[in-house]
Every structure is written in C-alpha cells, then in structure tokens.
Amino acid sequence: MAYQHYRTWGIFLAQENRGEADQLFFIFTLDFGMIEVLAKSVRKLTSKLRSGVTFFYLSEIEFIQGKHYKILTDALPLEKFENIRQDTAKVKIARGLGAVTKFFLIRSERDLKIWALLKDSFNYLNSQPGELIQPYFFWNFLGLLGYLPELYRCPLCQKKVKPEIFYLIPKEGGLVCGHCASGLEIDRNEREFIKVNTVKLIRMFLQKPLEVLTRLKVDQPDLENLVKVSSFMLGSFQEFKNAI
Numbered sequence: 001m002a003y004q005h006y007r008t009w010g011i012f013l014a015q016e017n018r019g020e021a022d023q024l025f026f027i028f029t030l031d032f033g034m035i036e037v038l039a040k041s042v043r044k045l046t047s048k049l050r051s052g053v054t055f056f057y058l059s060e061i062e063f064i065q066g067k068h069y070k071i072l073t074d075a076l077p078l079e080k081f082e083n084i085r086q087d088t089a090k091v092k093i094a095r096g097l098g099a100v101t102k103f104f105l106i107r108s109e110r111d112l113k114i115w116a117l118l119k120d121s122f123n124y125l126n127s128q129p130g131e132l133i134q135p136y137f138f139w140n141f142l143g144l145l146g147y148l149p150e151l152y153r154c155p156l157c158q159k160k161v162k163p164e165i166f167y168l169i170p171k172e173g174g175l176v177c178g179h180c181a182s183g184l185e186i187d188r189n190e191r192e193f194i195k196v197n198t199v200k201l202i203r204m205f206l207q208k209p210l211e212v213l214t215r216l217k218v219d220q221p222d223l224e225n226l227v228k229v230s231s232f233m234l235g236s237f238q239e240f241k242n243a244i
Helices: 088-104 112-127 133-145 178-182 196-207 210-215 220-243
Strands: 005-018 022-029 033-039 058-065 070-079 166-169 174-177
Touching (some): 005 088, 005 112, 022 088, 022 112, 088 112, 088 133, 088 220, 112 133, 112 210, 133 196, 133 220, 166 178, 166 220, 174 178, 196 220
Parallel strands (some): 033 070
Antiparallel strands (some): 005 022, 005 058, 022 033, 058 070
C-alpha cells in the first residue's frame, strides 16, 4: 500500500511515552496546525529520528497517515532554542506555552497567525528575559481564538471601565466594575481582583507587537497580579472544559 508523505515545519510542544520505545508527540505545525504524531522506536539509541524530535525543537518533519496515528518518518532540526534549554526558568515558561496551545487546540487546522505568535514567542524567549512572554502569548492567543473577555466596558452596566476597583469575572463576560460586582452572589473563586496597571498591560499586549516587551519595566506587584489574573483566566476555561 502506498502512503502519501506530508512535509512541514513544526514545534515540538509535548510528548507521551507509548509502549516500550515509541513516543507520541504533540506538534504545532506551519501547514496543519496542532497534530499528534507517533514516532516509532524513537526511544532506542539507534533511532535516526532522535536528533530532531526533542522538546521545543523547531524541526522540518515528514509523516504519513497511519491507521490510528500520523507516523513520523523524518525530522530535521532547524532551531534548537539552546538558550531556553539551558535555563530552567525558561524551560518552565516554554512548557507553559506548549501546555496552553495543546489545551485549546484539539483539531488539526492551519492557522498562520497562531503559528507566527508561537514561533515568535519561542524566538523571543530564546533571546530575552522571559517573565512577560507567557502572559503576552496567553492574551494574544485568546484574542486569536476569539475568547477574549470584555476589557473596556463593564458587561453588566455597560459603562466604560474607569481606574477604580474592578474584578475579572469570566462567567459575566469580562471586567466587572466594583459597584456591579458588589451586587453579585458569586463565590470568591469565581472572580479575581485586577489592578488598573494589569488592565493597561493586557490592553498593550493586544495592541503592540512582541518587541514592546523589551522596553517595558513592570513593578513586581503588577507582574504578580498579571500572572495571577492570567492563571485565573486560564482556570476558568479548564473548569468549563471539565464540565462538558
């Protein structure tokens, strides 16, 4: 039986061991979006695929469509992101980028904007301090998927959000002003206090190119709130996904 061979570029984001020597890789690709590809016998020292399938590599890959999985037939590393791999903090961030991508993208579908965002984010992380890249990636990723909360008007009273006390409440659609939030009967774990500077940062992330991060100086309290709010937003999707 003749198999059609497919060739593309892809970033290796996650992997799972299968059987004694196989591995299943989750790869975001230029031409097919997120795909799952089985690399047979790749954990053997003699495997010719080993040099091109390591975590966070950008590689040119070739695969065929098998009965149950796409089967990896070739992998040539193009960019190894060495500076990420040598820094444990950057490795953790890179794993976070991969986990978010894998969580949301369950179907193979080409998306050049997400490809560019992911590749540019890895390139940035490889060459710059990485504390802002994960929230920058996350909020832009949500924007590309159409999942952004309302960041300019309170979804309940429709008034413009002003520099005051407000909360991120995903189930209500976005930033809720303090007055409206005080009248809601919700658990504390369903809302997160968000600082004015955090809102400004998120809006800037969505309006400016990635290079803006090299010029930003963010105070530690603002950075902590940004990370907390981003994690809270991601958690709201996890709860929804677990419920369906």
